[in-house]
Amino acid sequence: MKKVYLKDIAKEANVSTALVSYVLNDRLTDRIKPETASRIKKIAERLNYTPDFLGKALKSQKTKTIGLILADLANPFSAQVARIIENKVSAYDNIVLIGSTDEKNENFKGLVTTFTNRQVDGLILLPTAHSENEIQRIHKTNIPYVLMDRYFPNKPYNFVVNDNHYTTYTAVKQLIKNGRKKIGFITLDIDLFHISERTRGYLDACKEANISTQKMIKKVNGNQLSIEVEQAIEELMYSCPDVDALLFSTNLLTLYGLKYAIKHKLQVPEVIEIMAVDKAEYYDIFPTPITYYKQPLEEMCNKAVQFLMSKIESNNSESIQEVIKGTLVIGK
Amino acid sequence: MKKVYLKDIAKEANVSTALVSYVLNDRLTDRIKPETASRIKKIAERLNYTPDFLGKALKSQKTKTIGLILADLANPFSAQVARIIENKVSAYDNIVLIGSTDEKNENFKGLVTTFTNRQVDGLILLPTAHSENEIQRIHKTNIPYVLMDRYFPNKPYNFVVNDNHYTTYTAVKQLIKNGRKKIGFITLDIDLFHISERTRGYLDACKEANISTQKMIKKVNGNQLSIEVEQAIEELMYSCPDVDALLFSTNLLTLYGLKYAIKHKLQVPEVIEIMAVDKAEYYDIFPTPITYYKQPLEEMCNKAVQFLMSKIESNNSESIQEVIKGTLVIGK
DNA sequence: AAATTTTGTTTAATCGTTTAAATAATTATA
DNA sequence: TATAATTATTTAAACGATTAAACAAAATTT
Numbered sequence: 222m223k224k225v226y227l228k229d230i231a232k233e234a235n236v237s238t239a240l241v242s243y244v245l246n247d248r249l250t251d252r253i254k255p256e257t258a259s260r261i262k263k264i265a266e267r268l269n270y271t272p273d274f275l276g277k278a279l280k281s282q283k284t285k286t287i288g289l290i291l292a293d294l295a296n297p298f299s300a301q302v303a304r305i306i307e308n309k310v311s312a313y314d315n316i317v318l319i320g321s322t323d324e325k326n327e328n329f330k331g332l333v334t335t336f337t338n339r340q341v342d343g344l345i346l347l348p349t350a351h352s353e354n355e356i357q358r359i360h361k362t363n364i365p366y367v368l369m370d371r372y373f374p375n376k377p378y379n380f381v382v383n384d385n386h387y388t389t390y391t392a393v394k395q396l397i398k399n400g401r402k403k404i405g406f407i408t409l410d411i412d413l414f415h416i417s418e419r420t421r422g423y424l425d426a427c428k429e430a431n432i433s434t435q436k437m438i439k440k441v442n443g444n445q446l447s448i449e450v451e452q453a454i455e456e457l458m459y460s461c462p463d464v465d466a467l468l469f470s471t472n473l474l475t476l477y478g479l480k481y482a483i484k485h486k487l488q489v490p491e492v493i494e495i496m497a498v499d500k501a502e503y504y505d506i507f508p509t510p511i512t513y514y515k516q517p518l519e520e521m522c523n524k525a526v527q528f529l530m531s532k533i534e535s536n537n538s539e540s541i542q543e544v545i546k547g548t549l550v551i552g553k
Numbered sequence: 554m555k556k557v558y559l560k561d562i563a564k565e566a567n568v569s570t571a572l573v574s575y576v577l578n579d580r581l582t583d584r585i586k587p588e589t590a591s592r593i594k595k596i597a598e599r600l601n602y603t604p605d606f607l608g609k610a611l612k613s614q615k616t617k618t619i620g621l622i623l624a625d626l627a628n629p630f631s632a633q634v635a636r637i638i639e640n641k642v643s644a645y646d647n648i649v650l651i652g653s654t655d656e657k658n659e660n661f662k663g664l665v666t667t668f669t670n671r672q673v674d675g676l677i678l679l680p681t682a683h684s685e686n687e688i689q690r691i692h693k694t695n696i697p698y699v700l701m702d703r704y705f706p707n708k709p710y711n712f713v714v715n716d717n718h719y720t721t722y723t724a725v726k727q728l729i730k731n732g733r734k735k736i737g738f739i740t741l742d743i744d745l746f747h748i749s750e751r752t753r754g755y756l757d758a759c760k761e762a763n764i765s766t767q768k769m770i771k772k773v774n775g776n777q778l779s780i781e782v783e784q785a786i787e788e789l790m791y792s793c794p795d796v797d798a799l800l801f802s803t804n805l806l807t808l809y810g811l812k813y814a815i816k817h818k819l820q821v822p823e824v825i826e827i828m829a830v831d832k833a834e835y836y837d838i839f840p841t842p843i844t845y846y847k848q849p850l851e852e853m854c855n856k857a858v859q860f861l862m863s864k865i866e867s868n869n870s871e872s873i874q875e876v877i878k879g880t881l882v883i884g885k
Numbered sequence: 886a887a888a889t890t891t892t893g894t895t896t897a898a899t900c901g902t903t904t905a906a907a908t909a910a911t912t913a914t915a
Numbered sequence: 916t917a918t919a920a921t922t923a924t925t926t927a928a929a930c931g932a933t934t935a936a937a938c939a940a941a942a943t944t945t
Contacts, residue, residue, distance in 0.1 A: 226901060237925050242903060249904095254923060274671045275616070276901030279607040279930050294639060300632035307626060307653060316667065319651055321639060335648065339606045479838040503835035506811040558931060569895050574933060581934095586893060608931030611900050 225268045233268070234261050241265070245272075278340070285315045287529065288336035290329060291347040293321045298472050298499055299347075302369070305518055306345060309526040315342070322349050324411070324443070330355050337364060343529040347371050350412040365532035367525045367541060371415050381525045381543045383516045385415045389422030391549050392468055392496050392514050397430050401466035401494055404432060405457045407450065407478065408470035410440035419470045419498065436460045441474070450477035465493055472499035479507050500550070510552025517547045557600040565600070566593050573597070577604075610672070617647045619861065620668035622661060623679040625653045630804050630831055631679075634701070637850055638677060641858040647674070654681050656743070656775075662687050669696060675861040679703050682744040697864035699857045699873060703747050713857045713875045715848045717747045721754030723881050724800055724828050724846050729762050733798035733826055736764060737789045739782065739810065740802035742772035751802045751830065768792045773806070782809035797825055804831035811839050832882065842884025849879045 227238040227245075234241065236257065243249045244261040278284045287310050291299040303319055310317050318341060320332035329349040336344060343365040348356060353373055359366050360378050372380035389406070396404050406423045409416050420438065427434045439453035457464055469475040475497040482489050489495050489509050497504070497513035504511040521543075528541045559570040559577075566573065568589065575581045576593040610616045619642050623631040635651055642649050650673060652664035661681040668676060676698040680688060685705055691698050692710050704712035721738070728736050738755045741748050752770065759766045771785035790796055801807040807829035814821050821827050821841050829836070829845035836843040853875075860873045 227903095228901080238902080239904075239926080240924060243924095246903080249923095252921095252923060257923080271666075271670050273901050275607060275611040275614075276930090277903080279611050279900090279932090280902045280904090282930075284607070293636065294626075295629075295632050295636040297627075297629060297632070300627050300629070300635075303632075303651075304625065304627040304653060307651070316650060316652075316671070318648060319635075319639070320648075321636060334603075338603050339648070476834060476838070483838050483840055501835075502808060503833075503838065506808070506815050506835065506839050508815055508840055559933095560931080570932080571896080571934075572894060575894095578933080581893095584891095584893060589893080605931050608900095609933085611902090611930090612932050612934090614900075 224273075225270045226273060227270075230261060230264050230268060230270060233264050236261065245270075282340070283533075284340045284342055286318060286339070286341045287315055287526075288318045288320070288332070288339075288341040288344045290320050290322060290332045290336070290344070292324055292349075294319060295321075296473065297501060301518060302347070302522065305522040306526065309522055313526070313530050315530075324349050326351050326355075333359065342533045343367075345369055345525055345529065363536075365529050367528055369521055369525050371413050374414050377540065379528065379541045381521050381528070381541060381545070382415060383521065384544045384546045385418035386422040386425070387546050388498055388514045388516075389419045389468065389470065390426045391422075392498065392512075393423055393426035393430075395512060395549055395551070396466045396468065396494060396496060397426070397432070399466075399490075399494060402432060403461055403464045404434075404437060404466040404468060405454075405461070405464045406434075406438045406468050406470065407453050407457075407474055408438065408440055409474070410442040416470065423468060437464070446473055446477050447480070450474060451481050454478065454481050466496065467493060468496045468498075470498050472497070472501050475499070475501065475511075475513075476503075479504075479511075482507075504552070512552040513550055515547050515550050517545045520545050556605075557602045558605060559602075562593060562596050562600060562602060565596050568593065577602075614672070615865075616672045616674055618650060618671070618673045619647055619858075620650045620652070620664070620671075620673040620676045622652050622654060622664045622668070622676070624656055624681075626651060627653075628805065629833060633850060634679070634854065637854040638858065641854055645858070645862050647862075656681050658683050658687075665691065674865045675699075677701055677857055677861065695868075697861050699860055701853060701857050703745050706746055709872065711860065711873045713853050713860070713873060713877070714747060715853065716876045716878045717750035718754040718757070719878050720830055720846045720848075721751045721800065721802065722758045723754075724830065724844075725755055725758035725762075727844060727881055727883070728798045728800065728826060728828060729758070729764070731798075731822075731826060734764060735793055735796045736766075736769060736798040736800060737786075737793070737796045738766075738770045738800050738802065739785050739789075739806055740770065740772055741806070742774040748802065755800065769796075778805055778809050779812070782806060783813050786810065786813050798828065799825060800828045800830075802830050804829070804833050807831070807833065807843075807845075808835075811836075811843075814839075836884070844884040845882055847879050847882050849877045852877050 227241050230241045231238040241261055244253060244258045245265055289303060289306055291302060293299050294303060307317050318336055322328040322332065326349045329352050333355060346366060346368050347370045348368060356373065356378055366379060368378055368380035370382055372382050393404060404427065408420055424434055439457055441449035441453050467478060469478045478495060482495060487493055495511055497511055500513055500515045504513065524543055559573050562573045563570040573593055576585060576590045577597055621635060621638055623634060625631050626635060639649050650668055654660040654664065658681045661684050665687060676696060678698060678700050679702045680700060688710055698711060700710055700712035702714055704714050725736060736759065740752055756766055771789055773781035773785050799810060801810045810827060814827060819825055827843060829843055832845055832847045836845065856875055
């Protein structure tokens with residue numbers, strides 16, 4: 222059961238480790254005597270040889286490893302992303318290192334350092350707020366990377382993201398179509414472009430329909446979501462008693478919104494309609510159907526991984542800036 | 554911005570790389586001239602040196618990496634475990650490799666191979682059904698490992714698990730205390746000891762209270778949970794129209810059970826009470842409170858990681874077999 | 886002043902692999 | 916039959932770190 226190395230095979234076959242390496246990597250095939258080659262291959266198989274990762278990686282300076290940095294693995298959105306990335310990446314015979322930032326910039330930096338020290342071949346980043354310096358630094362090195370979900374506007378950085386303006390724009394359009402006229406928007410008080418895009422989408426759709434947004438936007442800072450969402454909703458209902466729709470800009474906000482609705486027996490959707498950004502398994506256990514915007518996660522992850530892999534392989538100078546639209550899934 | 558190696562520092566300080574290594578690792582401190590040492594340290598700091606992971610790992614044969622193999626990262630239970638492990642492990646300056654088996658034994662084996670090839674220092678395993686051969690193999694090698702959540706009875710393997718008999722036993726006790734007399738049990742049709750323990754706990758509690766369990770257990774195989782759970786509940790209600798409680802043995806089963814309850818407007822808890830194994834954020838958006846058994850995840854992960862780390866460090870021959878009790882959280 | 890000890894640093898091997906260059910053995914060409 | 920060309924394999928350096936052993940210089944003891 223001892224681990225088998227090149228030199229074990231070499232000894233057994235009475236050849237040098239170099240030759241074994243050439244054979245097992247199918248190099249120099251036109252030079253090596255076919256019988257020698259097959260003899261070596263047979264021995265390798267019999268001894269169940271697998272190349273030592275560290276030796277190989279040190280020599281090749283490739284680790285076949287992708288680093289994935291996200292907000293919080295325990296959040297279903299992150300977990301979903303992680304799982305899809307895991308699948309895509311393993312199809313390329315690579316593996317994923319995952320790290321959670323808890324939205325803290327210092328953790329983000331720390332993880333980038335840890336991962337690059339470990340020589341990951343590429344990085345998939347869902348950056349924290351105010352991490353642009355770090356992104357810029359990464360961009361200037363030549364480690365392949367791509368931002369996902371979150372990004373920075375008007376910058377040359379690589380990204381693959383959801384169309385966040387479209388997200389809330391279509392959600393609001395649907396609410397209006399459903400006859401809603403006083404639409405509250407509950408979002409995060411966080412300095413991330415993709416979140417402010419969601420506000421912009423909401424505002425644009427309302428403006429187009431001549432719907433006032435005065436005092437209809439509530440931003441919660443996310444330290445105590447349960448309480449904050451409750452307060453936000455109550456403030457909203459106080460300043461606008463006839464609010465007839467609530468649009469939540471993330472999955473967690475929606476969760477707490479629904480909890481509130483249950484706790485306070487809101488009449489959903491008769492009096493007030495609830496609409497969500499992000500799919501969640503549990504919408505179905507809310508008594509009435511929830512319409513939600515489904516992010517194109519599969520496609521985003523696919524594009525991101527494909528881009529990284531091609532970059533890692535060819536070391537080209539290509540960049541990527543993709544904004545992908547998802548779909549509004551109507552609660553039935 | 555180029556990466557800095559020992560030799561860069563050595564060149565700058567006009568000494569050998571060996572000396573630099575000794576200084577930066579604080580070895581041979583009684584031999585090295587203090588001025589030389591501080592000169593080297595200063596240069597290392599100025600050049601922002603961090604040791605190359607691969608070089609170090611190859612030499613030391615330690616990767617400071619733990620492999621975590623679980624069922625499905627996208628499942629909240631798994632994600633929760635992964636996140637806690639990530640935290641615990643990073644406190645030891647290690648990182649985690651995560652892999653999902655999708656309950657397939659071949660994937661489990663593949664991941665074990667991948668991870669051991671990558672020289673992880675230890676393994677935390679939530680094994681698949683029928684993986685005992687593989688576990689036995691791992692047990693006989695001397696790679697530190699520990700089973701979590703799932704395990705094999707009467708075997709010398711290391712494990713840290715929830716008390717699954719207690720889990721359903723206390724849940725049923727509570728249901729009986731609540732006046733329930735016809736208690737259905739919905740569980741997975743999967744050959745995993747911890748799941749059959751949950752059945753045993755259910756049976757024992759019922760027997761003790763002289764409650765019949767005839768036709769009250771439904772096992773679903775998990776390929777199409779949504780449909781299967783629906784069928785299971787309907788069969789149960791058909792063969793026992795006055796069933797007054799449903800106990801679900803996993804979080805996903807509960808989710809689909811709650812969906813069913815909503816869809817078919819079950820009177821919960823007036824007519825039928827629902828009880829769950831595993832905590833879930835979304836119980837609060839079900840119209841009435843859900844009582845659930847909360848597994849001692851923190852404690853389990855803590856014990857598992859601590860055991861692994863001490864094993865890795867000291868290479869002792871200790872083993873661990875811990876069965877930990879969680880708590881029943883009463884829905885209020 | 887020679888021998889010994891202590892102090893400070895370097896050399897060289899090692900971890901397991903890859904690969905350019907060297908060498909050896911065989912066959913073809915002159 | 917010597918020489919060149921081809922075929923088959925080995926040597927040795929490299930990746931970046933660690934560390935036992937060797938060495939050199941200075942200080943101490945005889």
